[in-house]
Amino acid sequence: MTRIHPALLLVTAVALGPVATAAPPRPAGTVKPDSLYRPLTLDNGLVLPYPLDNLFRGWVECTGRGHHKALDIGGVGDDYGLGTPIRAMARARIVDIGLPDDDPKRFGTPLKDEDRVTRSGEDLPAWRDIEGYGRVHFFTKDYGAHRSGGLIAMKVLEGLLEGHELRYLHISAIPKHLAIGKVVDAGEIVALMGGTAVLDAPPHLHLDIVSPDGRSLDVGRILGIGATRVPCGADQGLTAAIRARYSKAARILMAALRNRAEEEGDNEPVKLCGPRIINDDFDDGALRIQRYVVEPLIDADGNPLPWELSVSRINGKRWSPRIQIDDLKGQALFTGTLSTSKAKKKASFKSHSSGKRGEARVSITPKTAEPMAVKVMAWPTHKRAYRDATYRLVIDRPCPPNSE
Numbered sequence: 548m549t550r551i552h553p554a555l556l557l558v559t560a561v562a563l564g565p566v567a568t569a570a571p572p573r574p575a576g577t578v579k580p581d582s583l584y585r586p587l588t589l590d591n592g593l594v595l596p597y598p599l600d601n602l603f604r605g606w607v608e609c610t611g612r613g614h615h616k617a618l619d620i621g622g623v624g625d626d627y628g629l630g631t632p633i634r635a636m637a638r639a640r641i642v643d644i645g646l647p648d649d650d651p652k653r654f655g656t657p658l659k660d661e662d663r664v665t666r667s668g669e670d671l672p673a674w675r676d677i678e679g680y681g682r683v684h685f686f687t688k689d690y691g692a693h694r695s696g697g698l699i700a701m702k703v704l705e706g707l708l709e710g711h712e713l714r715y716l717h718i719s720a721i722p723k724h725l726a727i728g729k730v731v732d733a734g735e736i737v738a739l740m741g742g743t744a745v746l747d748a749p750p751h752l753h754l755d756i757v758s759p760d761g762r763s764l765d766v767g768r769i770l771g772i773g774a775t776r777v778p779c780g781a782d783q784g785l786t787a788a789i790r791a792r793y794s795k796a797a798r799i800l801m802a803a804l805r806n807r808a809e810e811e812g813d814n815e816p817v818k819l820c821g822p823r824i825i826n827d828d829f830d831d832g833a834l835r836i837q838r839y840v841v842e843p844l845i846d847a848d849g850n851p852l853p854w855e856l857s858v859s860r861i862n863g864k865r866w867s868p869r870i871q872i873d874d875l876k877g878q879a880l881f882t883g884t885l886s887t888s889k890a891k892k893k894a895s896f897k898s899h900s901s902g903k904r905g906e907a908r909v910s911i912t913p914k915t916a917e918p919m920a921v922k923v924m925a926w927p928t929h930k931r932a933y934r935d936a937t938y939r940l941v942i943d944r945p946c947p948p949n950s951e
């Protein structure tokens with residue numbers, strides 16, 4: 548038995564600085580299909596209900612027709628994601644379910660007599676047989692009195708949104724075992740993407756978050772992509788500019804969340820000690836800083852063990868990787884080649900130079916077992932110089948001498 552605390556090398560990559568220039572769009576197609584819809588947890592503890600690669604309408608405070616106090620999250624992947632999973636954002640109790648099949652007058656008449664449907668010029672399948680759900684019809688012929696299409700509503704039981712209601716609209720199906728009164732876990736699949744009661748737009752999830760006092764919130768702020776609010780009466784140009792801003796924030800967020808999920812490796816065994824090699828990049832220039840949290844190993848007496856890191860450039864000629872090490876409060880302990888005054892009680896650092904451009908190596912002797920954040924940074928000295936930059940980061944936490 549080993550007495551080493553596993554302290555799994557929690558290597559997380561988090562987007563920090565937005566880039567000055569517009570990041571190239573990162574279509575969902577570049578993500579492996581099997582991981583496109585996996586659950587992703589935000590730093591605030593909420594699970595993303597659906598990938599945010601295709602946002603098309605945010606919060607509009609108008610009376611009458613322009614009114615839209617929700618976020619429309621477009622389907623991603625083949626066929627606009629029709630039939631793909633939508634997840635509960637937190638542990639919650641189901642308070643409402645409405646499906647076209649059960650009440651066509653209210654939720655829309657299911658479109659069952661066609662195999663294909665056109666929405667916003669896209670030719671889409673009208674139905675599919677989905678394991679566990681049977682034949683799922685994705686669309687309705689009309690809006691229905693309620694204009695919601697298929698819906699599921701949940702009252703959140705814990706966390707940031709405790710007491711809030713989550714309302715998911717336009718869904719095509721819900722898992723058969725769910726019913727009003729049942730409790731679902733954060734990340735649990737509660738619906739499938741659809742286009743019910745959507746006649747003039749592509750399939751999407753209309754996500755409405757309602758506070759305990761009955762106000763609909765700007766969902767973008769909760770998801771960490773900033774406000775999506777468009778002032779009433781805004782022209783097309785302003786509306787497009789606001790959408791571009793939160794869509795870009797969403798791309799950066801999605802890249803960071805996926806990166807983190809890759810690094811944590813859903814099924815990979817965690818190495819307790821020894822070198823960990825991470826090949827990474829700046830997501831085609833969408834990120835300027837990649838952040839990795841490293842927890843020192845401790846020996847049998849509870850003392851933190853020294854470790855080492857190195858970074859070397861693999862690709863991208865016009866940039867050089869630069870290292871900064873912070874504590875988890877974001878205070879810099881080490882920048883480039885020098886320790887800061889904040890470092891004194893936490894660790895000592897020694898920078899080694901190989902003399903080769905594009906390489907850096909640092910030895911860390913921690914004074915506490917506190918995790919630190921290693922940041923690999925690309926300086927924006929040259930416009931998009933780091934777009935094709937890739938690097939190899941090696942975090943080496945030597946195994947303690949008496950470990951088994």
Ligand SMILES: [Zn+2]
Nearest residue numbers: 617618619753
């Ligand atoms: Zn909507």
